[in-house]
Amino acid sequence: MKKNTIRLDEYTWEEIRSLIENGHKTVVFGIGATEQHGPSLPLMADALQADETANIIAHELPKALQAPTIRVGYSKYHMHFPGSMTLRVSTLQALIEDYIDSFVHHGFNKIVIFVSHGGNVPSTQKVVAEKHQQYPNVRIVYYYDQDAMPVIGKLAMEFQLTPGQIGTHAGHMEASMVQYYAEDLVDKDRLVEGYTGEWNEEMHHKMHENGMHTISKNGILGDQRGSSKEMGQKYIDALKPVMMNYIKKNLEE
Numbered sequence: 001m002k003k004n005t006i007r008l009d010e011y012t013w014e015e016i017r018s019l020i021e022n023g024h025k026t027v028v029f030g031i032g033a034t035e036q037h038g039p040s041l042p043l044m045a046d047a048l049q050a051d052e053t054a055n056i057i058a059h060e061l062p063k064a065l066q067a068p069t070i071r072v073g074y075s076k077y078h079m080h081f082p083g084s085m086t087l088r089v090s091t092l093q094a095l096i097e098d099y100i101d102s103f104v105h106h107g108f109n110k111i112v113i114f115v116s117h118g119g120n121v122p123s124t125q126k127v128v129a130e131k132h133q134q135y136p137n138v139r140i141v142y143y144y145d146q147d148a149m150p151v152i153g154k155l156a157m158e159f160q161l162t163p164g165q166i167g168t169h170a171g172h173m174e175a176s177m178v179q180y181y182a183e184d185l186v187d188k189d190r191l192v193e194g195y196t197g198e199w200n201e202e203m204h205h206k207m208h209e210n211g212m213h214t215i216s217k218n219g220i221l222g223d224q225r226g227s228s229k230e231m232g233q234k235y236i237d238a239l240k241p242v243m244m245n246y247i248k249k250n251l252e253e
């Protein structure tokens with residue numbers, strides 16, 4: 001194959017047919033979101049991370065291709081903020097189902113889904129479980145943040161940040177990663193602090209019921225101050241082996 005790409009949709013159908021015949025039976029795709037990430041980060045923050053991380057995964061796995069990223073997800077609780085988009089849960093689940101059915105139809109037997117946005121996790125989990133029942137000979141693995149907490153804890157110590165500052169949405173970690181992937185899209189004069197207080201089930205429930213703006217006026221859960229491209233590289237380097245171990249282990253089961 002002359003083309004030097006792992007992106008499925010950059011090939012022709014004849015090229016894909018030969019790739020599958022030659023054992024390229026793993027396909028990876030990301031599911032992101034198009035939603036507010038505070039005053040400094042673009043709405044595409046999660047879509048960008050989904051696409052870039054799926055690309056990393058596809059490069060790390062043998063004979064894997066990357067399928068188009070789902071760039072809009074379930075973000076209902078961000079709709080107070082202009083520009084945010086949301087799919088209905090039923091739409092998102094239907095999309096994931098249709099992606100998987102398409103791949104299985106062509107003979108892919110290992111499917112990896114990288115989820116960059118927490119709101120998409122329950123839908124992904126549900127569809128993956130159903131598809132495993134339907135296709136017992138196909139391995140489907142989704143990755144969100146499994147096994148990552150101890151690594152993030154270590155980085156927090158190293159950077160002298162609290163877990164609240166590292167953040168769960170547009171905080172220090174995410175602001176750094178977005179700068180790593182697309183520095184030009186980040187307004188560095190507007191890297192600010194959001195809600196960094198306690199986070200528990202009750203807060204999580206409140207966010208989903210009443211909207212993110214009732215917890216954080218600027219839309220950030222975390223503290224973006226001090227975040228940078230260099231820090232982004234550190235987060236990514238530390239998290240990549242944990243993610244790849246999890247995916248490889250679960251693809252083999």
Ligand SMILES: [Zn+2]
Nearest residue numbers: 045046170174
């Ligand atoms: Zn995000």
